[in-house]
Amino acid sequence: MRLQLSPELEAFREEMRTFFTTQVPQEIRDKVAAHRHVSKEEYVEAQRVLNAAGLAVPHWPVEWGGKDWTPLQRHIWREEMQLAGVPEPLAFNTSMIGPVIAAFGNQEQKERFLAKTANLDIWWCQGFSEPDAGSDLASLRTTAVRDGDDWVVNGQKTWTTLGQHADWIFCLVRTDPTAEKKQRGISMLVFPMDTPGVTLRPIELIDGGFEVNEVFFEDVRVPAENLIGEENRGWDYAKFLLGNERVGIARVGATKKMLAQAKDHAREITVDGRPLLEDPFMARRIAEVENELVALELTALRVVANSADGKPHPASSVLKLKGSELQQAATELLVDIAGPLSLASFAEEGSDVPDWARVATPHYLNYRKVSIYGGSNEVQRTIIAGTILGL
Amino acid sequence: MDFTFDSEQNDLREAVRGLLARAYSDSEQRRKVVANDPGFDEKTWARLAEMGLLGLPFAEEHGGMGAGPIEVAIVAEEIGRVIAPEPFIEAVVLAGGLIAAVGTDEQKSELLGAIAEGTSVPAFAHAETGTRWSASASAVTATQSGDGWTLSGAKEPVPTGARADVLVVSAVVDGGTGLFLVQGDAAGLARTGYRTHDGTRAAAVRFDATPATLLGTGGDQTAAIERALAEARIAYSHEAIGAMDTALRTTAEYLKTRKQFGVTLNRFQALTFRAADMYVSLELARSAALWASMVQDAGGDVVAAADRARLQTSRAGRHIGKEAIQLHGGIGVTAEYSVGHYTSRLTAIDHLLGDGDFAVARLARTVGEQATVDPLGAPYAV
Numbered sequence: 001m002r003l004q005l006s007p008e009l010e011a012f013r014e015e016m017r018t019f020f021t022t023q024v025p026q027e028i029r030d031k032v033a034a035h036r037h038v039s040k041e042e043y044v045e046a047q048r049v050l051n052a053a054g055l056a057v058p059h060w061p062v063e064w065g066g067k068d069w070t071p072l073q074r075h076i077w078r079e080e081m082q083l084a085g086v087p088e089p090l091a092f093n094t095s096m097i098g099p100v101i102a103a104f105g106n107q108e109q110k111e112r113f114l115a116k117t118a119n120l121d122i123w124w125c126q127g128f129s130e131p132d133a134g135s136d137l138a139s140l141r142t143t144a145v146r147d148g149d150d151w152v153v154n155g156q157k158t159w160t161t162l163g164q165h166a167d168w169i170f171c172l173v174r175t176d177p178t179a180e181k182k183q184r185g186i187s188m189l190v191f192p193m194d195t196p197g198v199t200l201r202p203i204e205l206i207d208g209g210f211e212v213n214e215v216f217f218e219d220v221r222v223p224a225e226n227l228i229g230e231e232n233r234g235w236d237y238a239k240f241l242l243g244n245e246r247v248g249i250a251r252v253g254a255t256k257k258m259l260a261q262a263k264d265h266a267r268e269i270t271v272d273g274r275p276l277l278e279d280p281f282m283a284r285r286i287a288e289v290e291n292e293l294v295a296l297e298l299t300a301l302r303v304v305a306n307s308a309d310g311k312p313h314p315a316s317s318v319l320k321l322k323g324s325e326l327q328q329a330a331t332e333l334l335v336d337i338a339g340p341l342s343l344a345s346f347a348e349e350g351s352d353v354p355d356w357a358r359v360a361t362p363h364y365l366n367y368r369k370v371s372i373y374g375g376s377n378e379v380q381r382t383i384i385a386g387t388i389l390g391l
Numbered sequence: 392m393d394f395t396f397d398s399e400q401n402d403l404r405e406a407v408r409g410l411l412a413r414a415y416s417d418s419e420q421r422r423k424v425v426a427n428d429p430g431f432d433e434k435t436w437a438r439l440a441e442m443g444l445l446g447l448p449f450a451e452e453h454g455g456m457g458a459g460p461i462e463v464a465i466v467a468e469e470i471g472r473v474i475a476p477e478p479f480i481e482a483v484v485l486a487g488g489l490i491a492a493v494g495t496d497e498q499k500s501e502l503l504g505a506i507a508e509g510t511s512v513p514a515f516a517h518a519e520t521g522t523r524w525s526a527s528a529s530a531v532t533a534t535q536s537g538d539g540w541t542l543s544g545a546k547e548p549v550p551t552g553a554r555a556d557v558l559v560v561s562a563v564v565d566g567g568t569g570l571f572l573v574q575g576d577a578a579g580l581a582r583t584g585y586r587t588h589d590g591t592r593a594a595a596v597r598f599d600a601t602p603a604t605l606l607g608t609g610g611d612q613t614a615a616i617e618r619a620l621a622e623a624r625i626a627y628s629h630e631a632i633g634a635m636d637t638a639l640r641t642t643a644e645y646l647k648t649r650k651q652f653g654v655t656l657n658r659f660q661a662l663t664f665r666a667a668d669m670y671v672s673l674e675l676a677r678s679a680a681l682w683a684s685m686v687q688d689a690g691g692d693v694v695a696a697a698d699r700a701r702l703q704t705s706r707a708g709r710h711i712g713k714e715a716i717q718l719h720g721g722i723g724v725t726a727e728y729s730v731g732h733y734t735s736r737l738t739a740i741d742h743l744l745g746d747g748d749f750a751v752a753r754l755a756r757t758v759g760e761q762a763t764v765d766p767l768g769a770p771y772a773v
Contacts, residue, residue: 001400001461002393003685004772009392072392083763260762267759283755288702291679291754294766295703298678302394318671384670385663389643 013076016055020084024049029085033257034355035363037209038087040123040165046087047120056089057118061102064114071304075248082253092124092161093117095248096241097170097190104229104237113190125193127157127171127215128238134159135379137172138183138235142217144173151175151189151227153197153220159373163200163213166193176232186234191222207362208346242375249374250323252297258330259290265356266337276337289329296322315388317380324370324377331364392767394681396461403462407469410438415473418729424476425590429554431476437509445483446507449491454504460622460687464629464680471633474736476591478514478551480630482506485623486513486559493570493607493615502557502572514555516546516573516596517616524745526617527568528561531598540605541579542571542598550743552594553584559606560598567611571603578602589739590732620744621697625687627740628680628697628704634740635673635707638715638733642666645719662718669711676700676707682766692770695757698750705747708737 005013021029028042050056051065059074060066069077081088098117101109116122133140142155153173163169170190179185193200197220202210229237263286266277276282296319303315334356335342341357351358371377385391396404414435415421424432439445448463449455456462463484470479487506490513491499505511519530531544542562552558556575561568573580579601584594606612643666646656656662683700687693712734716723723730741747765771 001396001681001685001688003682003689003691003767005392005767256763263759263762277759280752280755283758284751287751287754287758290758290764291699291702291751292675294682294699294764295675295679298682298766299675301392302678302681305392305394315674318674321671322675378664381664381667382660384667385657388670389639389663389666391643391646391657391663391666 009072009076012073013080016077016080017084019053019055020081020086023053024084024086028087032087033085033261035359036355043087043090043165044120044123047089047093050086050089051119056120057094057098060094060098060114060118064098064102064110065118072301075300075304078248079253082251083257085257090120090123090162092126092166092170093120093122096126097124100170100188100228100237100241103240104233108225109228123162123165123167125160125163125166125169125215127160127169129159130156131158135376137238138186140172140174140186142171142173143177144175144187144189144222146175146224147221149224150221151224153189153191153217153222155217157215157217158203158212160200160213160215161211163193163215164202164210168192169198169215170228172234172238175234179232183235185232186238187231188228188234188237189222190226190228191220195220195222197221205366206368207366209362209366211366250296250300250319251327251370252293252300252323255293255323255326255330258327258334259286259293261356262286262330262333262337265334268354269337269339282337286333289326289333292322292329293326296326317383317388320374321371321377321380321384327370328364328367331360331367334360335364396465400461400465404465404469406442407444407466408472410435410442411469411473411475414438415475418732421474421476421590421732422726425586428584428592429551430586430590430592431478435475436477436512439477439479440507440509443507444479445509446503447483449487449503449507450499453491453499454507456507460625460684463626464684467626467629468633468636471630471635471736472637474589474634474637474733478512478554478591480623480626481514481550482512482555484626485619486515486555488622489515489559489570489615489619490606492619493612495607498572498606511557512551512555513557513559514549514551515619516549516552516558516560518546518548520545520547524749526620527613528563531560531562533562533564533569533571533603534600540571540603541600542573542603543600545595545597547595548587548593549596550587550591550593552596553582553592558596560596560603561612561616562603564609564611568613568616569609570606570612570616572606573598573601573603587739589736591739617694621694622687624697624701624744625680625683625693627743628676628683628700631704631708631737631740632673632677632680634733634737635669635676635704635711638711638730638737639666639669639673641730641733642669642715642718656718665714665718669714672707672710676704679703682771686771689772691773695754696771698753701745702747702750702754705741705750708741709747712737 024046028046031038047056057065058067058069062068101113130140144151144153172186173189174185175187176185197218199216201214203212267275269276300319338357338360341353342361344351344353344358345361347353443456444466446455447458451457490502531542533540533542558573560571560573579599581597582594584592587593649656679700683696686696715730716734722728
């Protein structure tokens with residue numbers, strides 16, 4: 001038992017902090033901190049800055065640009081990135097399809113995709129969920145039928161995040177409708193979004209933004225060489241990928257940043273001439289969330305320290321569950337601190353409402369998603385009850 | 392940063408667990424023990440002494456083991472696992488801790504060795520009926536008379552106050568709160584013991600010009616008391632972790648075996664989801680408690696760390712204690728069954744030295760001082 005980071009890790013943390021706060025453009029980091037829309041070009045620019053320094057895909061195999069860091073180093077890297085407001089390397093590229101291709105793809109696919117994926121030369125999107133396959137992903141119905149050297153894909157995907165920016169999609173498709181277990185008849189295909197037969201329809205969310213899309217496939221012809229790994233093994237790759245998705249999903253650094261903003265704004269708003277932060281109820285509410293966040297960060301550190309063998313710690317479900325709840329609690333705090341100012345969501349010039357208060361409610365509404373994606377919190381409770389408590 | 396126990400610490404845990412498992416192999420044994428005064432088993436106390444646990448945190452030169460906060464945490468958690476009623480935290484961590492912190496060398500040599508041997512059971516007489524969870528005294532006043540002191544006033548509730556052979560008493564002195572030693576057979580000392588809801592004992596202690604000895608060299612000891620209370624709060628957090636762990640395991644086991652509507656209860660998602668939430672509460676609280684002990688070990692701000700651990704374990708203790716009973720159903724509120732006693736003890740722990748609301752109110756006072764909290768940085772790691 002030892003509280004302090006080793007001097008080496010302290011130095012590592014400092015190195016990360018310095019890099020993120022000096023090398024990634026301030027305008028982009030300010031946008032992230034203000035919860036403002038980050039454009040495709042800005043995402044790409046930020047990721048290329050990271051990639052040029054070897055900081056976009058440290059968790060990949062060294063051969064493909066990884067760093068061979070300890071889990072704790074990765075944790076520090078991610079936390080410092082969030083605290084600095086750096087847009088995180090695109091998860092679809094760096095946490096999902098990249099590691100899958102590195103682990104299960106053939107040599108040709110690795111050479112074709114990995115470097116471009118790390119550098120965001122290819123923007124990937126995820127074709128997993130379908131209208132009737134959400135938490136029950138294995139019920140997916142999009143089909144791929146072999147025809148000569150091609151697969152012919154028909155069906156529909158949904159909740160495809162930032163699909164409007166995507167160059168390529170990695171897609172789970174049913175290749176063996178007769179398989180006894182529905183998980184066994186699924187394969188993973190990758191193809192460009194501009195392939196004939198692919199259409200994309202944006203879905204407007206309750207915050208007025210466009211983040212997710214429906215994607216339709218009508219007789220989309222995909223060359224057989226675009227199958228990742230083995231036919232009918234797609235479910236295994238999906239599980240591997242979703243395991244990666246859960247790593248870092250606690251987003252402690254991002255929530256910390258929101259709490260720091262909440263304190264600042266609660267100082268600016270006054271009630272009967274006194275800062276709102278001095279109101280005992282408000283101060284307690286912030287202190288309560290902050291304390292849970294400390295406990296979550298420490299739990300993440302415990303999980304990180306005990307998952308050195310590469311397998312996710314069973315308690316990682318705790319991180320997703322509580323991490324999403326605290327992200328949501330922080331967004332809710334910001335709305336409540338803004339009070340009536342939070343109504344001015346779409347005010348433009350001529351309004352005196354500060355920017356943070358304008359974005360507070362859209363952000364709060366948008367963040368209802370965090371307890372749904374990456375395995376909903378109900379799925380996490382099922383995992384905890386089943387694999388940890390044996391129920 | 393390292394959250395793992397070393398092999399000696401693991402051995403200590405196994406040894407303590409083994410001893411307490413023999414003493415309290417089922418809840419019936421505990422019920423028998425707490426039915427009679429002093430509310431704990433003197434033989435078990437003697438065995439804890441033989442194992443060196445009653446001198447665990449004291450310096451070797453004073454008859455102790457010279458162990459640190461992590462070892463204390465391990466023992467406290469194992470006590471909580473079977474809710475052993477022996478007053479380890481009350482006598483060793485809190486009363487003994489105060490003697491170790493402020494006593495003169497002579498007092499330490501004389502008193503700490505006796506505690507470690509199990510021959511002396513001290514209690515800290517500090518709580519007063521008109522206030523709560525304060526670090527200072529107001530209802531007992533110390534008066535200097537010749538070479539010595541006398542105390543007048545009342546303390547209540549004093550855990551283990553009737554059984555204790557020596558009391559560490561906080562009292563008003565010029566310029567603050569002083570600490571005094573009062574012998575159990577002192578003139579003008581009246582003690583009325585009673586059972587508490589969790590099966591342990593407390594007492595009303597009245598002083599009427601009772602002769603007392605100054606603990607240490609005098610002056611205001613509020614800061615030392617605050618620190619000792621913080622260290623005891625951390626230890627209680629670990630006792631709570633042990634108790635919550637058992638309450639959750641017992642509940643999960645019950646859900647797997649109890650049948651209603653022709654199926655075992657774990658077939659009902661409404662119940663298993665609630666058990667999953669209990670696990671989340673427990674693991675977050677465990678992290679906070681372990682961290683607080685590491686802060687204490689590292690010499691960081693132990694008072695703030697204790698508040699953080701207390702807040703987290705208090706909320707978790709309420710959650711798990713209440714749900715453990717509800718998921719059991721009627722049997723959970725019976726005295727014959729174990730789980731309700733865990734809830735009772737968790738409730739007592741909450742109110743001995745401060746509950747979650749108390750802790751969060753203190754944390755709230757300084758919430759604006761730092762933009763972010765870094766549990767691995769200042770003021771926790773120094």
